[in-house]
Amino acid sequence: MQREKIPEANPPKFDNLFKFWISFFKSIPKLPVVGSFSLGILRILASAVWPIFLYRSLKQIGIASDTAILFNIMVVLFMLLLAAVSHHFQSRINIAVLSEFTVELSSRIWKKMNALDWLTFHGKNRVYYFDMLLIETWRVRNGLVAILESIVVNALIAGILSIFIGFVSLPLFFVCLAGLVIMGSAHILATVQTRPFMKQFHEAWRVQHHWIAKCVDQFDLLKMDRAYAESFDAHQTKTGEFVAVNSQLLLTQARWRNINQFVANMVRVAVFIIGIYWVKVGFIGLDALLLTLLIVSIVQGNISQVTGGMGNIMEAQESLKTISLFLGLKEEKVPDPDSFTEFPAITKISIRDLSYGYQDTWVVEHVDLDLHAGNIYLWRGANGSGKTTVAHILMGLIEPGQGRLEINDQPADWVTLKSLRNRFAYLNQDSPIFMGDIKENALFGHPEPQLAWESLQTSWLYRLLPGLHQEGGRRVGERGEGLSGGESKRIAFIRELLRSSEILILDEPLNHLDEYVIQEIEREIVNIKAEAIVIIISHQSGFERVADEIRDF
Template identity: 50%
Template sequence: MFMPRDRISKYLQWSGFLRMIPKKQLLSTLAYGIFRIVAATIWPYFLYRYLKGNTLPHVTELIPGVLGVLLLLIGSGVASYRQSAINIGLLKTFSLELTERIWKKMHALEWLHFHRKSRVYYFDMMMVEAWRLRGAMGAVLEVLAVNGIIAVALIIVIALISFPLFLLCLGALAVLGVLHIYAMRQQRPSIQRFHAAWRTQHHWVAKSVDQFDLIKMGRGYNRSASQNRAETNSFLEANSEKLRQQSRWRIVNQAAGNLVRVLIFLVGVFWLQQGYVQFSELLIVLLLVSVVQSNLMQVPGAVSALMEGQDAALTLTEFFDLEEEQIKVVEPSGMNPIEQLSFKGAGYLYKGGAGIQALDLDLVRGKIYLWQGRNGSGKSTAAHMLMGLLKPQEGYLFLNGEPASWDLLKTLRPRFGFLDQDAPVFMGSLKENALFGHEEPERAWAGLGSSWLSGLLPSGGNPGSRLVGERGEGLSGGEVKRIALIRELLRSQEVLILDEPLNHLDAYTIQVLKEEVVHLKKDMIIIIISHQPGFESIADEIRSF
């Protein structure tokens, strides 16, 4: 089941995250956070009680107070460690949930909508945007939810110790806060430009990797090298600008913080001479100001991460807004095998105008159909309509002689075998590729040895443990095609579509394939799409597109 659109929006908000946290873990992290806040506010007031007065206490009189403060600080450190461990677990849970939702959404997309985006786009959703959102959640849990509250609580403690010093500190910290907010607003455009440059660079790297074989053959080296330098320079310039902005405002904020400390000290000394404050009050307040500033120094970075998380949430929301495949009918239980599939006046046109119109088909179990025609004539489009990957914009469907909804084809896909002209082979072992999607993979692999399909396995070594690189790297074109054939023919199906099956295959494999296809046809409808000669002798019907 996929999450409804309105629930996706709520999930990407902080309230949705908090509702997702198990109550026990949420209460635990809140308890540790409250203890840290209480400890941070008690120890300075505890010391103040010992120091207030006209004379300083003896060292022996300070020992109980100092020991009490040390115990509070140790307890606060332990609570901080435990809370951090819980928060790490919560972030893992959140990240796993989010990644699973992205994965499910990706596989729920309409087939055509999915292929309109590059694979780099989906990498960015899974790895970049999800990670930025995780960083924002970490900032909320680790910094904003505790350090910010501790800073506010300590300011309140200053008010209890000395109201004049409280007003002084509050005004000074307010100025620092305004400066930090202004600095973040100034840095925001450079951060956004950097992330845009990151995506552009990511796409360029993927493109340059795909150019490797062409460049190795002496094609386009200078042009690709020049583009690589330009693209990388643009990316690094965006990164440098972000770092310059961060460095500039970090120095300004540090200088302002030091100026505030000096100002509070000078005004405090003046008030001490005038009798407005006591020495013990000034001493404790100066200490607390340093602690408050150390806590507040983490807040701008956390707020910046929070803003990045909000940008990531918007990007992910746009991703979750992509159109999903809608299946409005359910395959009836106990449905009879596919004996006949018919199209009457079916058509599908792409945005550019290409496609196919007024298509009539009558496919019957036990026959082999050969579809021929020039490139772009609509052969593959017809196959995609047949599998429900493209929903016809016109025409009618008949299944076993009865009228049926086009959506029914989507539910029948598990009954189809499909060898695409660009056979998908992924990173992993040959065995994993050959058995992908099989309900009983080990049993199928054991039975492969006694089947004619074993002859399609690449020779040399143990084919089961042989590793395949990304997109079939390490295999020849023919080996990729044969592995994809094994994957489709190991499964039982009622309709088998072979799109350009002759590509990359040697003469022996082609002959074996032709012989076996003839044996298979009695149990299924077989469609062979090819603009090359070779299957005319076994086809029951040949159609030109």
């Protein structure tokens, strides 16, 4: 699977709510749209027709036969069932459409994340990407559900039922209309007034999420009786702040929920009192009043669905803006990989006048390098002297501020290194290990994993697998939890050396390793260099005797 350039030529615009919804509906296959629309119409019709038959039943009591009245009641029950069934199947269609959309959006975010410039990616943390892939995507999905199922359909049902009251009793219609306007306004006002507190809660949730991750990272230090009280106090403070924001949100929601309930009860009481009075003076019939009260309660339920959906749409809009900002993050410039498929084997890399700095500080200044296949280069120097930065530049992870590059004595662009990365091996200081088993970690990214695992059994690398777990099935936790530093380094070493590489960069390869493994690596690295450029970055002694060139930074 090739990397895709993200965003595409015509990406969805997330900064405009109306345009985004329009583009979404245009992207849905026509058949599901027709199916969902048809079921929505059927649901609306069924919800609007049953009061007619119920009204007829009330009018026919004492006049028509029991069979006729029973027929009308059976029609009412059938219409209610039809509305429920239509809603169910409409939900199934909508969920299928939204599932496909959600997967596509999540895939788009994932591709964008992996297309980011190396420094841009590391400028964020895992909580940020977790929120983007899960929370923001899910809120957009909820907003789409609100549009497809809540707002349009429930608003139409509420409107049609309200109009039906006019056929039952025009005076009651105007009374109910005034009441429904009041209730609807209260619901909308509640949604608008509660929204800022919801936004504050979402932000506080993110802060708390960061804090919990920090607490987990402090575990080993706390076990050493370091700053336990301080960490606990900080946890109490952070949690207290989070709970305070959550409490403020809950209190606001409860206040407006009580206000809405009070307004709804007042409307019901007002309609009931006015209706009873009109019944007593003979202005309307009792059956009209009873049916009106029933319909008003149903309309109220539909209105609450509409306002709840509006809240979901507001959340979706905020998430779309967040996703839009994310999709605007800087990507690395990678040329067409097909243009480098026939790139000749790398036998020499020359760099002249290389300089690179972070912000206003130069880390590397005016460095010249000549690297030849078949040689081992040992880079030494104090922390921060630029050794790892130069390695990152060679790997194409970052581009230098200035410098000239030649590959095989031919001028080359720095972007070229990005397209050749699959030919490089890089063992960095962190030894990236992910959640899974040892075998999965060791073979990750290998083009022929099963063949690689079989060849590993007869290779010297097999001896680097953690003892008693050489079948590779041992599970490890997040970031290599459950493995020692040496075991993590060994697995990462196996992963890099199982691949045929033209450049091998080992950044502090001896960290966490015992003497046996160090001797194995020193002995075998001489064999590895035959067809590769080998660069070793190390503070520790031992590689001087195998190095062809030593450079002090």
